[in-house]
Amino acid sequence: MTYADGRMCPKSLMNNCSITFFRDLHVKVTAINAVKVQLTCRTTCSLTNLKPTFQWYRKRDYVASATDQKHTVYGKSDDDGYYCVVQDQKDLLSPSVCVQGESCWRVNYMKHRICALIGSSVNISCNYSYPPGYVLVDSDTNTYWYTTNLRSLTKDPNYEHRVKFSGQTKNHHTLTINNLTERDSSEYIFRFLTNKLQGKISGLPGVKIHVTGLTLKMIPAANTTEGQRVTLVCSSSCPLTDNPTYRWYQNSVTQKQSQQNYVVLDPVSSQDAGEYSCAVKGHEELRSPEETLTVTQQFSQSSAVKNAAIGITVVCLSLVFLACLWTLRKKTQDSRTDTTQSGQTHSDPMYDNISAVSRTLVTAPHGEPTEPQDEPHYSSVHFHRSTNSNSQPPQRQEDVQYAAVNFNVSPDASKTFSRPAL
Incomplete structure (x- = not known):
């Protein structure tokens, strides 16, 4: 945990900080006289703009509160440890001190709060002491770690094969927990017993471990x-x-x-x-x-205008192309129509002018006509030769004109054909 300014970090997260407050609280012991000792709670942070209230504890029992950071103890024969806490910040406490000497009932942890990642390992260490005249009973039943449910880790199946204890160093003990899970988030407390009935202590408050992921x-x-x-x-x-x-x-x-x-x-x-x-x-x-x-991607205004101009140009070119395509198609259709009509005009023989007048022939009894009969006359007859669809385009054909064509009804009658008019 990082401590710096004694305040909460801004939510902008632009400054390098986290939750901040006092750190390195410790107690200074000053002997006033033979029976009077003054305890002073100190911190490395400046308290100029802060007026906190300090609370004092003897072992784990509350003793007093003060705003001047000081507490007086009477009786130098007191063999209990004292520590101080900033009010409302009970997780931030000083190490416990002895009023006289270095041997009293106390347990001091290296850290009181640990934040660890899921799947990682953590070490919880502490130092401890006890008054002269007591002997530590070193066994699994008399020196052990437990959680707030008062169950020893050595007997909890949830920690089986995941915990390790190390106490080879005098007055020092370490608990190691491997492969942390969220269920391991708890408060861990060290306890030891001595050879006397009342010679025991639990290091309260303990170490709070919070297991988290990223x-x-x-x-x-x-x-x-x-x-x-x-x-x-x-x-x-x-x-x-x-x-x-x-x-x-x-x-x-x-x-x-x-x-x-x-x-x-x-x-x-x-x-x-x-x-x-x-x-x-x-x-x-x-x-x-x-x-x-x-x-x-972010497009600028000039790019937007340029893209719009390109789009308009494409649309205009498309319209021009479609118009040209329509015109060409129209011309092609008209040309095909003219060709078809021309082919129909010259495909069959045609007679431009045919006029005929029918007259009745009267036959005399002796087989001779009684009077001249009017015969049909044709002013002109035009014959057009048919053109093959596979041949070259038809050329203009010469018309053969006849001045007169006479047809006699009688089979014996003579047929008169005029010569072609040149």
């Missing part, structure tokens, strides 16, 4: 346009312990790493589009789920 967020949105600003945030439900280094991946390829849990793409381009994920250095296999960044 989530990649895109601010303001995962869909954006070129030229905009996009912030990628690798977030978790708690500030990860030990200020880790973050790694960023685009399409499963490492792009960059940073101490901040965010990166800024400004301005964003189409090359930035893709699948993004994040991880913590040392736990690269524990990546966040991938999120898709979609970047749309």
